[in-house]
Amino acid sequence: MIERFEPTDAHDRRLVPGLGGLLGTFNAAGVLTAADVHTAVRLGELVGEDDERLRLGVALAVRAARHGSVCVDLTGLADGDDLPWPDSDGWAEDLAASAFAASSVVRVEHGLVYLDRYWREEGQVRDDLVRRAEAAPPQVDATLLAAHAERLFPGAGSADQRAVALAAAQQWTTVLTGGPGTGKTTTVAGLLAVLAAEAASGPDPRELRIALTAPTGKAAARLLESVREAQERPGAGFDADDRRRLDGLTATTMHRLLGWRPDSTTRFRHHRGNTLPHDVVVVDETSMVSLTMMARLLEAVRSDARLVLVGDPDQLASVEAGAVLADLVGGLAARAPAAVTGLTTTRRYGAEIGALAQALRDGDAEEVLRRLDAGADGVRRLDPEDPAALAALRERLLAQARSLHVLAEAGRAEEALSLTEEHRLLCAHRDGPHGARHWNALVERSLGEELGAFLGAHGQEWYPGRPVLVTSNDYGLGLFNGDTGVTVRDGEQLRVVVAGASAYSTSRLSDVETLHAMTVHKSQGSQARHVSVLLPPQDSPLLTRELLYTAVTRARESVTVVASPEAVRAAVERRVQRASGLRPRLALPS
Numbered sequence: 053m054i055e056r057f058e059p060t061d062a063h064d065r066r067l068v069p070g071l072g073g074l075l076g077t078f079n080a081a082g083v084l085t086a087a088d089v090h091t092a093v094r095l096g097e098l099v100g101e102d103d104e105r106l107r108l109g110v111a112l113a114v115r116a117a118r119h120g121s122v123c124v125d126l127t128g129l130a131d132g133d134d135l136p137w138p139d140s141d142g143w144a145e146d147l148a149a150s151a152f153a154a155s156s157v158v159r160v161e162h163g164l165v166y167l168d169r170y171w172r173e174e175g176q177v178r179d180d181l182v183r184r185a186e187a188a189p190p191q192v193d194a195t196l197l198a199a200h201a202e203r204l205f206p207g208a209g210s211a212d213q214r215a216v217a218l219a220a221a222q223q224w225t226t227v228l229t230g231g232p233g234t235g236k237t238t239t240v241a242g243l244l245a246v247l248a249a250e251a252a253s254g255p256d257p258r259e260l261r262i263a264l265t266a267p268t269g270k271a272a273a274r275l276l277e278s279v280r281e282a283q284e285r286p287g288a289g290f291d292a293d294d295r296r297r298l299d300g301l302t303a304t305t306m307h308r309l310l311g312w313r314p315d316s317t318t319r320f321r322h323h324r325g326n327t328l329p330h331d332v333v334v335v336d337e338t339s340m341v342s343l344t345m346m347a348r349l350l351e352a353v354r355s356d357a358r359l360v361l362v363g364d365p366d367q368l369a370s371v372e373a374g375a376v377l378a379d380l381v382g383g384l385a386a387r388a389p390a391a392v393t394g395l396t397t398t399r400r401y402g403a404e405i406g407a408l409a410q411a412l413r414d415g416d417a418e419e420v421l422r423r424l425d426a427g428a429d430g431v432r433r434l435d436p437e438d439p440a441a442l443a444a445l446r447e448r449l450l451a452q453a454r455s456l457h458v459l460a461e462a463g464r465a466e467e468a469l470s471l472t473e474e475h476r477l478l479c480a481h482r483d484g485p486h487g488a489r490h491w492n493a494l495v496e497r498s499l500g501e502e503l504g505a506f507l508g509a510h511g512q513e514w515y516p517g518r519p520v521l522v523t524s525n526d527y528g529l530g531l532f533n534g535d536t537g538v539t540v541r542d543g544e545q546l547r548v549v550v551a552g553a554s555a556y557s558t559s560r561l562s563d564v565e566t567l568h569a570m571t572v573h574k575s576q577g578s579q580a581r582h583v584s585v586l587l588p589p590q591d592s593p594l595l596t597r598e599l600l601y602t603a604v605t606r607a608r609e610s611v612t613v614v615a616s617p618e619a620v621r622a623a624v625e626r627r628v629q630r631a632s633g634l635r636p637r638l639a640l641p642s
């Protein structure tokens with residue numbers, strides 16, 4: 053059944069007053085927003101196409117992109133509902149033969165309807181990946197590589213990682229998948245050491261230029277930290293030369309790596325005509341990468357540079373259109389099987405979270421519930437109807453907020469920053485009684501009562517200990533969407549200390565949210581020691597397997613899910629549906 057919005061009232065801005073016809077019906081029913089309708093009508097006027105059925109097809113393609121899909125499959129949308137769906141037979145073909153297609157407004161491929169921009173980006177991603185897969189592989193000394201891999205991944209316990217690293221060293225593109233704590237970053241660190249050692253030997257020794265990147269600043273910082281930690285892990289085979297070769301590694305967001313331009317959010321300084329200088333580019337948290345960013349990355353990476361895309365395809369996909377990692381796993385594997393590799397053994401302690409994640413991946417709702425209710429240390433479920441459970445959650449949040457306040461008043465920024473990663477509440481919704489806003493307000497009100505202030509109220513938004521999440525990129529300040537910080541006292545002033553960045557006067561920060569609680573979507577790319585997950589009732593459309601999986605895998609040591617058994621079952625059973633043609637386009641022969 054197609055997802056609909058519920059108009060708040062007759063003046064809801066998503067409604068077009070007085071609009072009749074097919075578009076009017078689909079708008080009034082909450083399928084199409086005013087923006088979808090206006091775009092289709094305007095484009096129809098521009099290209100001279102007034103057929104309502106075709107305009108509806110275009111509006112649905114616009115809608116699809118808004119919902120994270122790259123295209124729309126017009127067959128199967130009518131799902132026994134009460135809407136006057138046009139006959140889907142020949143609908144896409146008619147669009148393909150229409151003035152919309154003749155003017156390149158929409159494209160139809162394999163029966164899927166695209167807005168032109170996404171069709172071109174998807175085609176480019178496919179072409180670049182196929183070109184890389186079909187190019188002659190890197191010339192390497194296989195014996196030397198194997199010897200370094202033996203040294204850097206010693207013993208049977210690292211055999212799977214050694215195999216992944218050896219394969220990645222001998223091809224241009226590798227997609228490395230795995231759930232939380234399966235040793236992906238450790239593998240990347242070893243692979244970089246293997247490649248750096250190989251580059252440093254032989255008749256033409258050289259230094260390897262390496263780029264570590266991720267969609268958010270937080271994720272990039274975590275990647276760098278993990279790569280450094282991997283070199284120090286007892287039992288790892290890194291010697292002084294390996295460490296020296298990887299000494300100057302840095303990590304940055306994809307936007308910064310590609311070179312942001314003040315005049316564009318989708319075009320960068322590095323592109324096909326000005327490629328990145330790096331020999332190896334490692335992207336972490338690839339599940340968060342949109343189709344557009346993947347297109348920009350692929351055109352900017354040299355054809356003779358290794359590209360390693362690391363991520364967990366079971367997590368929520370990017371906020372923008374595309375589910376590229378999942379598509380690569382499905383499509384690239386069919387064309388170039390060696391390019392897609394996975395790690396499956398959970399290596400981090402907290403095995404309960406790994407087992408819960410596995411049950412979620414398997415879609416086994418009863419096993420998920422059994423694990424949540426088994427009474428193990430790392431994983432548990434609380435009943436949302438139980439007032440004591442909610443009171444305990446509130447007290448836990450308040451206790452952390454209190455401690456943050458004390459540390460922040462004393463100017464102890466580092467301790468305050470690490471405390472923000474001790475426990476975090478993740479909500480499916482932003483608004484409403486189960487939403488992050490409500491819980492942030494609750495914590496602020498309670499803390500305010502203790503301090504005799506109206507925290508969060510107008511003029512009192514900033515207070516010592518206010519944890520914040522940066523919600524947009526600000527290149528001038530060096531802040532990125534996903535960065536986290538905490539407000540601390542600095543004499544008479546309050547400053548926000550941001551992890552991995554610097555300290556900012558509160559007046560310079562505009563796009564920030566309070567972080568006593570956050571949405572699961574915004575939590576992607578970050579982790580906390582303990583995580584509480586508050587699920588909405590079972591009928592919430594946001595409740596999906598990907599959402600619950602992403603939420604529980606943010607926890608390093610323990611996770612508490614506050615949800616009814618019905619909500620857990622509904623989440624496990626509902627999948628995020630994102631239409632895209634990348635998988636078949638990659639898999640099919642050229």
Ligand SMILES: Nc1ncnc2c1ncn2[C@@H]1O[C@H](COP(=O)(O)OP(=O)(O)OP(=O)(O)O)[C@@H](O)[C@H]1O
Nearest residue numbers: 209210231232233234235236237238278285399400
């Ligand atoms: N071969 C190994 N032997 C022992 N411990 C290992 C091995 N590989 C990784 N580890 C340990 O397992 C933990 C998880 O490893 P790593 O950080 O590489 O996993 P990851 O998949 O990148 O995790 P995340 O999902 O957090 O990104 C780390 O503590 C690491 O030191």
